[in-house]
Amino acid sequence: MNKVSSLSTAIQSWMADAGQQARAAAKAIARASTGEKNDALWAMAKRIDACSKDILEANGQDLKAARTANLSGALLDRLELTEARVSAMAEGLRQIAALPDPVGEISGMTARPSGITVGRMRVPLGVIGIIYESRPNVTADAAGLCLKSGNAAILRGGSEALHSNRLIGECLTQGLLDVGLPGGIVQVLQTTDREAVSAMLDSPQYIDVIVPRGGKGLIEKVSAESKVPVIKHLDGNCHVFIDRDADMDKAVEVAFNAKCRRYGVCGAMETLLLDEAVAPSVLERLAPRYREAGVELRGCDRTLQWLKDGIPATEEDWSTEYLGPILAIRTVDNLEDAMAHIARYGSGHTDAIVTNNLQKSQRFVREVDSSSVMVNASTQFADGFEYGLGAEIGISTDRLHVRGPVGLEGLTIQKFVVYGDGTTRA
Amino acid sequence: MNKVSSLSTAIQSWMADAGQQARAAAKAIARASTGEKNDALWAMAKRIDACSKDILEANGQDLKAARTANLSGALLDRLELTEARVSAMAEGLRQIAALPDPVGEISGMTARPSGITVGRMRVPLGVIGIIYESRPNVTADAAGLCLKSGNAAILRGGSEALHSNRLIGECLTQGLLDVGLPGGIVQVLQTTDREAVSAMLDSPQYIDVIVPRGGKGLIEKVSAESKVPVIKHLDGNCHVFIDRDADMDKAVEVAFNAKCRRYGVCGAMETLLLDEAVAPSVLERLAPRYREAGVELRGCDRTLQWLKDGIPATEEDWSTEYLGPILAIRTVDNLEDAMAHIARYGSGHTDAIVTNNLQKSQRFVREVDSSSVMVNASTQFADGFEYGLGAEIGISTDRLHVRGPVGLEGLTIQKFVVYGDGTTRA
Secondary structure: OOHHHHOOHHHHHHHHHHHHHHHHHHHHHHHOOHHHHHHHHHHHHHHHHHOHHHHHHHHHHHHHHHHHOOOOHHHHHHHOOOHHHHHHHHHHHHHHHHOOOOOOOEEEEEEOOOOOEEEEEEEEOOEEEEEEOOOOHHHHHHHHHHHHOOOEEEEEOOHHHHHHHHHHHHHHHHHHHHOOOOHHHEEEOOOOOOHHHHHHHOOOOOOOEEEEEOOHHHHHHHHHHOOOOEOOOOOOOEEEEEOOOOOHHHHHHHHHHHHHOOOOOOOOEEEEEEEOOOHHHHHHHHHHHHHHOOOEEEEOHHHHHHOOOOEEOOHHHHOOOOOOOEEEEEEEOOHHHHHHHHHHHOOOOEEEEEOOOHHHHHHHHHHOOOOEEEEEEOHHHOOOOOOOOOOOOEEEOOOOOOOEEEOOHHHEEEEEEEEEEEEOOO | OOHHHHOOHHHHHHHHHHHHHHHHHHHHHHHOOHHHHHHHHHHHHHHHHHOHHHHHHHHHHHHHHHHHOOOOHHHHHHHOOOHHHHHHHHHHHHHHHHOOOOOOOEEEEEEOOOOOEEEEEEEEOOEEEEEEOOOOHHHHHHHHHHHHOOOEEEEEOOHHHHHHHHHHHHHHHHHHHHOOOOHHHEEEOOOOOHHHHHHHHOOOOOOOEEEEEOOHHHHHHHHHHOOOOEOOOOOOOEEEEEOOOOOHHHHHHHHHHHHHOOOOOOOOEEEEEEEOOOHHHHHHHHHHHHHHOOOEEEEOHHHHHHOOOOEEOOHHHHHOOOOOOEEEEEEEOOHHHHHHHHHHHOOOOEEEEEOOOHHHHHHHHHHOOOOEEEEEEOHHHOOOOOOOOOOOOEEEOOOOOOOEEEOOHHHEEEEEEEEEEEEOOO
């Protein structure tokens, strides 16, 4: 049961060290003023800009090793930094500085009959552990979000990005020291030892929440093993349902955009649900556009009546997040049937209805149990920036704490604040 | 690792049954209107009122068994139902009916530059598992809160209250059926098998969150074992700090009330911290009142200078939640010192400062990391009813999802709702 016991002494003592440093740093950053935090973000950005060449050189080392190890092209692309990407990283930190500080916000102050006044104050979570893969820009991005929300961060990136992350980590630490804050507020792990991840997952005494960023495999592993609460972002098997009462022009645009704007994002539509009353006419307009874009269409039996050269969809298709130019299409009887399909096969990420019928839109919004439900809009909008959160550390498909895109507020919690005037309880 | 495998087949199949029933019922109650939910609460209350005699008889059986088993007086008191207590149970359900329905509330609807409008809708968590001890009134109370917040509930009470809980459970189920809702919305377990608890803790596929209610031992066991997220309520080692800038009349009243209003509640003060500048004068007024109330005073060395007949406090006293007529008193240098003491020994439940100094009050509120921080008010106010939540299923000392008293809102989460007009993402 106790995973600690199976960890090496070296890793245990490393974790105790990092954990105690993070706990101490968390106190400092929780108390820091908005000005101090913004100064730190600007100082970090400045350090990154100044070290651009060194970061690119370190990244070159990582890329070389990745090529030798025959990593895939997609992975190499995620790993690669360019001058523009490094500069975007610094700019990202300055943008976080420009966001409103959620910490300290007091809301709902209400006078109670007893004589006390009660409200809630937003406070940081404490220490956030980030476990992520390949993209080195996550290092600066996640660290910035944790810092602005008053949290300390322990970051553990992919081993393939070790040299890049080390350099970026040094810039972040230097930035903190430049403005007189403890460097321990952001700790970027300098080890590729897989045990370090296990140690983090096993340390609720040091880490308050784990945010895994990466593929489904990583997130499932982290969730299964972790004794620390996890903010999960599982798969996005997203649906668009075109209702018989939809405006067909709008339906076509939304369905096309939901699939084709970008294939590889979690908000991309994977299954299109068509009300049978409009299925033939929708298909007539949409199928040629999808084909032109190179999207493979897989349909249910009913759909294939009108989609002569479509590929028969199997049961597995309904559950698959393609993240590529493939679309499953199912013709359904009505709204009820569509919602039943989404409930059965969906992943609770983002689902949309296209309709002009108010009652149906209301039922869809209320009854579809996804982190984002949309009416007459493309599922590709599922994104913290698009929602106005200013930034995003991930998209939660969880049911506790935070659901949907997670911005600064999702990295905080509210405590109660009570004022009296020598007030006692009867 | 996998605890399921060590559970008996009977318990596994029982859990699968109960879990599937709860999942189906959760959908029904999530969609129920406020009116339907309130009708159900009234019908449950009516059934409880009508079965009062039977419930008392069943309770008599439990009490008899408890006496035979030599359970403690405090436990017998918690277990015992009277006509008044049964009637209060029914009244509690009607009060929950009178509370505003949190489900479906949409907030923060904002137009975005892209053309979409984004807001958040409050939705139920799903299935809530309640694991509790002795008090049979928790059965009705917790079930009512879960139902009103649109959740299904699986309740597992203490074996000592089995007969009482069974009868109450039947009333609740009947009430649901009376108004045409599925009885599975509230399942009160009819088993005292300890494995049932393990099965619940091992079933994230059926249960979305566990709320344990009971002693520290129960909560620690549940937290350590559970694969389902837990809303924890650990101990309340609460402090009152009397600053040198306090109004001494108010300080005396607050400190007396915080300890003596009720000893056994989690919001009771356990350690009094005195600014050394006012320690002698405060003690001169407070010590006689505590003594008159029968409170044993244990002081640090400095305190004992002025509290001649006090008992020397040991290191252990600072960490102890007495829940009884004992008070630890420490004299500290200043606010800084007081906050350091609270950070080191406190349990993050409820801590108060008495002061007229604005800056000090602000620092205390911001920097003390407790689920409730108070200024010039008695820690005994830490309570959902007092805070205006209308009801309370517990007090969370957690850092995720909800912190402090948990009312209906704490049993819900917000999802994102997006409206467009055929809007596509660029």
